[in-house]
Amino acid sequence: MFIMKGKKSSVSARRKIMTSGVLIGIGVMALVDEIIFHQLLQWHHFFDFDTTQFGIFSDGLLNSFALFAIVAGIFLFAHVVRIHTYSTVRWAAGLFLGMGAFQLFDGIVSHKVLRIHQIRYNVDLLPYDIAWISSAILLLAIGGFLWYRVRKNDPAVQGD
């Protein structure tokens, strides 16, 4: 049983709001990938015949996790809003870190190592790969910066 006087601000709340941001970030980036690069631009192909068999399975699991992540992240956010006080900046830090992590993994492991599909076909790939991975690093840097800022301002609270 937990008896609370008002909402809690605790280490657990910090972890939850951050996790919510990361989960939604992963899900959002997977959606951007699917909606913009697969469906609208049609740069990415649904299937690339260079894909390794292992790549087919790892990509399936990654995208399945991303779909779960966005839903779980939204419910976790609702949970935190209901019972904890939270910092929006910390959530945003998680969001950018999640987006950057997905983008970086997609750009290096999915595109280059497992060759699940390329960013675009019949073009010189190098500038595309550089732009893709730079955007990932930029997202991670924004997330890292926000996280650093919010940690510096953390008042000391009791964990639960």
Next chain:
Amino acid sequence: MHDHFHAIQDAVVVTAVILTLGYLMAMRVSNRKFGRWPVRRPFLWILGLVTAASAFVGPLGDAAHENFIAHMYGHLLLGMLAPIFLVYSKPMTLLLRALPTEDARIVSRVLNSAYGRFITNPFTASVLNIGGLFLIYMTDLYVWMHESMILFIIVHLHVFLAGYLFTISIIYVDITSHRHAYWYRAVALVAALGFHKALSKLIYQSPPPGVPTGEGRTGAMVMYYGGDVVDLVLIIILCYHWYKKETPERGSETGAEMAKT
């Protein structure tokens, strides 16, 4: 096989009618013994049966026999969407209410037996469900089932039952066997959806023998994105239940405390 297909269609309609009558009869018994059984549930039961039957009967069912794309839509309805409607009609709860106490005890004992616990484990159910699909599309079973009526029936019955088993192993709406933790079911669901996605890509890569390449590829994409849509429903239900469990009700003691601040 083609002549037999009409016999199968008739059998599906008869089965659906019998199951509907059975549900309504059980509902009458339950209403006499217990409180009123909500009216939305028989509608969900009928909706689920119609969804499952439409994989065999009607325009989609007719086309599914000849065309791989229609076959895949049928697969999504039979193995994924229909079970969600059916589980919300709570057939197991109704059965246990309607049966005489002695028989209800036997059903409940089977449900809680080692076997019952084993097959309703989310990972076992995932293997039965997705593993079965790998067998259908990655071996010649897809070809054979269109040549033999018995195989056709067994395969489709398996797709439906394994799909239902998977659904009740992930979301606890109806009475079930041992209840597993949320994170445990979440991992099983993500893994099952991941393998479902991988299988659709493998089908895109090499459609079953006899399926034209274009048809096979479109069918594979229907499986991939259609699977996303239906599993998204399962994900939302699972996460919502998880959220409800972890978050105190508004208006409860703690909720009232919080509202003041």
